[in-house]
Amino acid sequence: MDSPVRQHSLREHNLALVLRRVATNPRPLSRADVAAATGLTRATVSTLVDDLVAGGLLAELEPVPRAGVGRPATGLALSPHGPCGLGLEINVDYLAACVTDLSGTVRHQIVRHVDQRDRPAGDALAAVAELAAEAADVAAAEGLPVAGAALAVPGLVRQNPHGGGHVHVAPNLGWRDVPVPAALGALTLRVENEANLAALGELQAGEQDPDVSPSFIYVSGEVGIGAGIVLDGQLYRGAHGWSGEFGHLTIDANGPRCHCGARGCLEQYAGQDAILRAAGVAGEDAVPAGLERIQRLAQAADPAMLAALGAAGAALGIALAGAVNLLDVDAVVLGGSYAPLAPWLRAAVEEELTTRVITAGWSPAEVRASALGPEATVVGAAGSVVRDVLAHPAAWLATLS
Amino acid sequence: MDSPVRQHSLREHNLALVLRRVATNPRPLSRADVAAATGLTRATVSTLVDDLVAGGLLAELEPVPRAGVGRPATGLALSPHGPCGLGLEINVDYLAACVTDLSGTVRHQIVRHVDQRDRPAGDALAAVAELAAEAADVAAAEGLPVAGAALAVPGLVRQNPHGGGHVHVAPNLGWRDVPVPAALGALTLRVENEANLAALGELQAGEQDPDVSPSFIYVSGEVGIGAGIVLDGQLYRGAHGWSGEFGHLTIDANGPRCHCGARGCLEQYAGQDAILRAAGVAGEDAVPAGLERIQRLAQAADPAMLAALGAAGAALGIALAGAVNLLDVDAVVLGGSYAPLAPWLRAAVEEELTTRVITAGWSPAEVRASALGPEATVVGAAGSVVRDVLAHPAAWLATLS
Incomplete structure (x- = not known):
């Protein structure tokens, strides 16, 4: 908004527009398709496409024979040899x-x-x-x-x-x-x-799917708990890049002391060490490491572990309900080690969201496990x-x- | 990003650019100033300015004589007779x-x-x-x-x-x-x-002041409690326009029942009725109405009211700390009836932010009373x-x- 649109930045804008149109289309597009979809003239599109092809960003695929008259159109797609x-x-x-x-x-x-x-x-x-x-x-x-x-x-x-x-x-x-x-x-x-x-990984994984919401909170649970906030398809980083310090939302102001100095932070209820502690399992030096031990006991339906995961899910749900009340996002994504634990966390998370999110009756937030898991x-x-x-x-x- | 920039929208963009440049400048600007500030040619600026003047958005002020050679420049400002x-x-x-x-x-x-x-x-x-x-x-x-x-x-x-x-x-x-x-x-x-x-009112009131942060949470306390979220100078409305349901953030999952059906919502600790109840003052039908009664007792240093306001401030601070941990905003604004109560709320709010916001040691969020008060x-x-x-x-x- 603050930059003037002159011929130079006009070209920059339109290069991005054409590239994005090709990138987000599930099938290759002809130059004419791009012109029709962007409203730019065919001559302008051709010049821009030539630059994008020369720069290795777009590739022209072999013409596919088609019915009807006229020369078959070359299909444009993102270059598989691009940056x-x-x-x-x-x-x-x-x-x-x-x-x-x-x-x-x-x-x-x-x-x-x-x-x-x-x-x-x-x-x-x-x-x-x-x-x-x-x-x-x-x-x-x-x-x-x-x-x-x-x-x-x-x-x-x-x-x-x-x-x-x-x-x-x-x-x-x-x-x-x-x-x-x-x-x-x-x-x-x-x-x-x-x-x-x-x-951002989660956003990219869902971008081709119109059913995946572009506004979500991704919460990742390891020893610490962090979140990434995606609003309208954009990562929201915060004023200093410090958004998403989700592990330090307060669950109980008089709860157990956290390493951060405060009391009752979410990490003390839903972090890996807290889950192991609640299940009565030995500390962090034991083998196998945290997540694997939690999963094994949960899969074996160990009652103490199931109760610990239910309690962790409830705490997580309380914090997520606060975030959804505040941000009105469509979905919460259980990521990091919460992704494989989702089967044991989900019911408690959903129950808190249903009870505590004021708009749950009109448009409940979806709870889903990360599509990518720890690779995200x-x-x-x-x-x-x-x-x-x-x-x-x-x-x-x-x-x- | 999705709209092509052709000549038509180029004009739309540049009209907005020129208007905004004049609107945000503390002093009137000449056409040459606008050209220099936007990087547009003087001819383009003149055409755009003519349209904005004809449409009643800009006004040309009387030329101010100036030192040096040349014709004195006409000053451009927002029209006092504009829409x-x-x-x-x-x-x-x-x-x-x-x-x-x-x-x-x-x-x-x-x-x-x-x-x-x-x-x-x-x-x-x-x-x-x-x-x-x-x-x-x-x-x-x-x-x-x-x-x-x-x-x-x-x-x-x-x-x-x-x-x-x-x-x-x-x-x-x-x-x-x-x-x-x-x-x-x-x-x-x-x-x-x-x-x-x-x-938005609060944002507008501060927009001319470079010291006022463009990322803040405005929290308004009446009987209910709501919030407006401003991120990077833009109101964030949420996926459905439902953001800022701040009164229903959980303070104590086992706390008092809220009218929303959940337990322990912030409204039950920091809403007007909750403050009156905590101070042992009669219910909502009493005269004078809520805020005025709270203020009178606080000004009279009534110990029960001071304690009730301290407790409300602490609950508010816990919820705000969660919001700042999540969103990394620079400031929290006490608005609505919290604005006149700020002298009695601020210390408790600041204490919770200092203790609970993980980044408070690097860049503490400012706590301020709304500049406009209830008129905001x-x-x-x-x-x-x-x-x-x-x-x-x-x-x-x-x-x-």
Whole structure:
């Protein structure tokens, strides 16, 4: 709104418009289809398409013979050899990397199980840079230029506008005041909270499906609990990028002390350690690790675990009801380790939403398990890079000239 | 993003751009200033300005002699005779109307104290239509064309895109399933939740001040409690227009029963009736009415009332801390009857925010009393009409031809 639309930005806008029209259409489109759908002239569309093809963003498919007179039209689709995004993740017990192409298809994925808890932040960053280099090699071998990288961290992140940033605190990694470099080699590196990127992954996974709501809260439960908020198809990051600190919503003002200093935070009722504690199962050093132990006991219908999951679901439902009352979103998505636990959490969550959301009688919020599961974060990270290219193709084309 | 930018919408965009540039500048601007600030050519700016002047949106002020050579430039400002907005409000014990001009200045305001509680909805709508006619007469007498009307209702509203809508429920008016007509005479009538419009009023009041954050939660406490959410300078209405049902955030899952059917809602701790009850003061039929009684006792330092306000502030602070953790807004605004009670609520609210907001150590949310007080709603309603004209001047110009 603040930028004047002159010929230059007119071209930028229309490049994005044409690219997006092709990207969101389930079938290849002819230039004439694009002109009809955008209201632009065929001559304008042709010029824009030529630029997008030359820049490797669109590909012209073989003409398909069709009935009727006239030359068969060439079909336009996103290029399978276009720029890709590199997603990276540092989490409590693993590192991950992922490459997605323009269509959002995962072309490469690595997960390396390494406990990060007693490791200096610099070592984790060095290890993830190695993983990134491997992934970039795979992309190069497949002929995919890498447009940039995004790193997911389970913490409170200040993002710098031109790459890099600062992790204020990532409690479960033991990080405090960790700077993140602005680049990995020649690639710009963005850094962001993991739940934000997972919500973006979830959004991308549902974008082709008209039944999937574009307004939802994605809540991810591990030892900590985070949320990503998607409003009208856009990730809402907050004034400082700190939105979605869902684990610290108050369930009981006089409840158990939380590591944050307050009392009765949701994490103390619905975090993994809290669930294990409520079920009377030993602490965090036991094997197998938290989620797996919870799942095994739940699958064995262990009564203490079923009760603990019901109580966790109720606490989660109370906090989610508050969020739905506040934000009027259509859906809540159980993500991270809540996705595999959804069968045991869902009923309690739904009951609280039904009782506590004032509009539940008119339009109840849907409760669903994440479509991607734990991969949502690293896939969302890679997708966030691709999303930027699709939204600003002129910026990508400018890097080529 | 989805609409193609062709010559037609290019003009629409640039009309809005030029108008906004003049509107947001504290001093009159010359055409050359506008060209420099927007990056548009002087010829383009002149054509657009001519259209905006002809449509009564901009006025050319007398040339001010200036030092140096050259013809003194004409100053451009919003026209004091431009289209105005008509704001209307139906509340528990009053009706109100307000006229604001293009600059947001209130040109006329009426408040009529009438108890709406035992009155059929049709009578209240008829009475507010009378008030609207009076206000429109005043606007006509001042030479201000009325661009449209917006009606604030303390309830859950479904807005129709082209005017009118449906009030699902407005508990404190005793309304259920009340249709709102799409027009008042020749004027389009929009209908919206009161807290949303009050938040918009608050946003408008602060828009000229760079120190006022464009991301805040406005919370309004009467018998019920509502909130309006402003994110990055935009009112966030939610997927159905139902955002900000703040009074039903849970404070204690096992707390007192709320009229909504749930237990322990914020309204049961921080609504006017709850404060009076906690202070041991008689119920709602007593004279003077709720807010005034609370204020008198607080000013007299009545210990029971001070304790009740402290407890209400703590409950409010717990709910606001949840909202700030979720949304990462810079400020919370105490509005409606919380504005005059702010001196007795603020300390408890701030204490909960400091303890419970995870990012309070890096960037604490500011707590402030509403700049407009109870008038925020009707002023925001009128302003919402003007805001539409300023955002879409081409639509206004089209009504004139």
